[in-house]
Amino acid sequence: MADYESVLKGKYPAKAHCEKVVAHLRNALDEKDVPTTLYLQGQTTHMQEDNDEAAPFRQRRHFLYLSGCLLPDCHLTYHIPTSTLTLFIPPSTPTASSGPACLSLPPGPLKIRHRRLPHLRRPPLPPPRTRRPRHHPLHHRSWRHPPPPSDLTSAFPTLNETTLHPTIDTCRVTKDAYEIALLKKANAITASAHTAALRKIPSATNETELVGQFLCTCVSAGAKKQAYSGIFGCGANAATLHYQHNDEVLSPSKRVVLIDAAAEWEGYCADVTRTMPLHPEGFDRESAQIYVIVEQMQNACFALLKGGVKWEEVHELAHEIAVEGLLSIGIFKRGGEGDDRKGEIMRQRTSVAFFPHGLGHYLGMDCHDTGGNANYEDEDPMFRYLRVRGTVPEGAVVTVEPGVYFCRFIVEPYLRDERHRRFIDEEVLERYWDVGGVRIEDDVVITKDGYENLTTAPKGIEEMMRVMYSEADG
Template sequence: MSKSIANPNLPAPPSGKYPAKAHARRVAKWIAEHGGPTSGTIYLDGQSTHMTEDDDQARHFRQRRHFYYLTGCDLPDCSFAYEIDADKSTLWIPPVDPEVVMWAGMPLLKQQAMDRFDVDEVLTRDELKSGESLSRMLGKQQSNLMVIEDRVDLSVFESNNVKEQQNPKIDFSWARKAIEVCRVVKDDHEIAMIRHANAVSSYAHEQVLASVKRAKNERELNAVFVMHCHANGCREQAYGCICASGTNASTLHYVHNDMPLTGRLNLLLDAGCEWQCYCSDITRTFPLHGKFTKESKEIYELVLLMQSTCMKMIRAGVLWEDVHMKAHTVAAEGLRQLGIFHSHLSTQDILDSHITTRFFPHGLGHYLGMVTHDTGGNANYEDPNPFFAYLRVRGTLPAGAVITNEPGIYFRQFPLEQELKDGMWKGVIDEEVLKRYWEVGGVRIEDDILVKEGGFENLTTVNSDVDFVEAAVVGSG
């Protein structure tokens, strides 16, 4: 009998209903506490079914995350309302259509939806269009109706004279803002979902390491990762895999994933799956031949030091800009010790030149949740300070947030070589030493971190120690 691809030893996913009602209450409370309406209705439409252009097939469905946060519902063509005063949530689902049943089978029925989702009432979309449920819900004249602009079909409020009878006061300013802020701090159920996505992704990363010797190109290793995620219950990828060998790893969001591995030193794999709309985001870099070269190992150990130094700083209340700058400080000192930066320069001299932004151009991390780059980070991409222009999280970290810790060092020949020819970094970079590192390409190490009072928890379980990754590749085959 052949061995199953699925790993029975992985921890079970979290059980129980997604706590949508608690999320709705939290959003309503945030709105009231920040000057918004204290009563009324929050109304959202989920993602609709869309057909593929020039085809008779539906596009791949991806639920709107704001809608999922208040419903836990992963069905297409649904709507939702939360009545603040009554503390009542209503979900409208598609009705039974005989033609759809013929092709796709029975849809979820009302009672099944009640059993599955954390809502107080389930109706069908036919009942929404009739206007009766809306009239009852809106009640008196000028009730507040909080919606997300461009994410809602307001035509349902024209039906059966709802507009004339209730004339709801439609507000576009509060629902999105409140949901995006509330999503930053995760409850226990959300953390369990992210933890499970990490467990499956970490296992898939380990299987890639165990497959290196059999692979001929990036595409094969990419496929190994996706296969093991899918086989273990996570069909969706949180983002497109980055499977970059050799100098391809100097491209931060490399997309080709199909180049041969021959003649290349290392592979950077940035990949993570979803578990029921919650993401993981993990990066590992490893030697394709089982042993890091001298230069690769030096850079790998420097990135590990950047990550571990920053890890010790993560706790509730820490200013993320400070953690990010600590990574740059460690990078500056490490690259000077390797001779890439001239030894007579002080660490502050190096930082004042901004040269580390050429080797570590991205932010140290981002919030993680229902999307890879989750909401609430308050990034300022117009910041003139080059250290912070790509930093996706600004300000202090709250307990319960999940953030990535992902330093990297990259040797990008463009535009650095041209800048060196133009004399831009004269007296800062030793070009002869730098030449020995171009083939390293890039090294990034990324883990998903739960912020706690007084510390942190690393949700990512795949090892990143030098000895482990080298031994895993040596033993692959």
């Protein structure tokens, strides 16, 4: 049995998460401003327009973090003085026996104190001392969610809508053992699905068949939800960073197929990308060259990882390796003797034409998880789309996903700009447009002195070819 399975036999650490949030609040607020009670509303049931069925349910992530509950129409309170976590669930009635209210509660996430919302009571208060305890719950509400029931607003008259949200964002960055186990489970199912898609490639005729194989494997393993809308792009489609059509014909002439897809397990996401050859003999010369460059980018970044690493430095190293690789195959022109061509390309940010996205992002309940402090207004194009800024703490889970792409929409403006075109050999570049793009993405947990790779999907040219053709479908 995998190590994560034994961990997942325990309980989701909802109360520990509440205590973690309170500790952060106490560090951030004056003691007089620390609340007595936290209150959060879960996702409500939304009916589809002109239909008698509910829309697909997705629990609010901050609510899930403090409760472990994947049921709709719930509320929670955490009474700080008594460390009492209470979940309020909707009543189950005969008329609702086929609706969301009849769903069973996951085993033992926390104590059920109040079952029916119409009969809510205030959480217990400690005996008064010199003054009445502060009863100012922190409440997160957005335009997507209706106000809380009147029973709760009368019990908790002061609602602070600005403090709890960023506090939970910060707390979610570092993961405990149970959360790591959930992420390992999501990655294990995702690895099986990527393996199944690999085996399907030799017989598949359309991107859609790979989508079907991937989803079938995930659902059969119990993961009925995907972490995000998957990308299954062959040839030039692999150059579109968030390609979604997933319906074009597969053929060896399109060189590669890029699959960026992953399962969700009990609210926690994997995020994995693999790029595979479409030809039975493997990658052609140009595709193999780009794959090796991206592989080198990822391995170099792995070597830097440890608690407290500055993510901008890891991202910049990925660009440096990309520049070296593109110089070696001639897409970037080499300079004369004594010419610091690599340095010039880095200073001008020309490599952004071929690696336009950030190296990675935090991962957890959301694919692009909270706490990254991205700065999309950054004037430096190398860092503008970097979703994690600053130091990465021990216990964080982050994706490492370098790539090299040949997207005309992105690259051609660089070819029209003299600052950049002087570095690019357009005659050599012409041979690479049909490669589309190569991305390799793994999920890693940062440790004190390094990292642990959570992703086990087949990777590397030899391993992928073995899976595709020695273990091929049928």
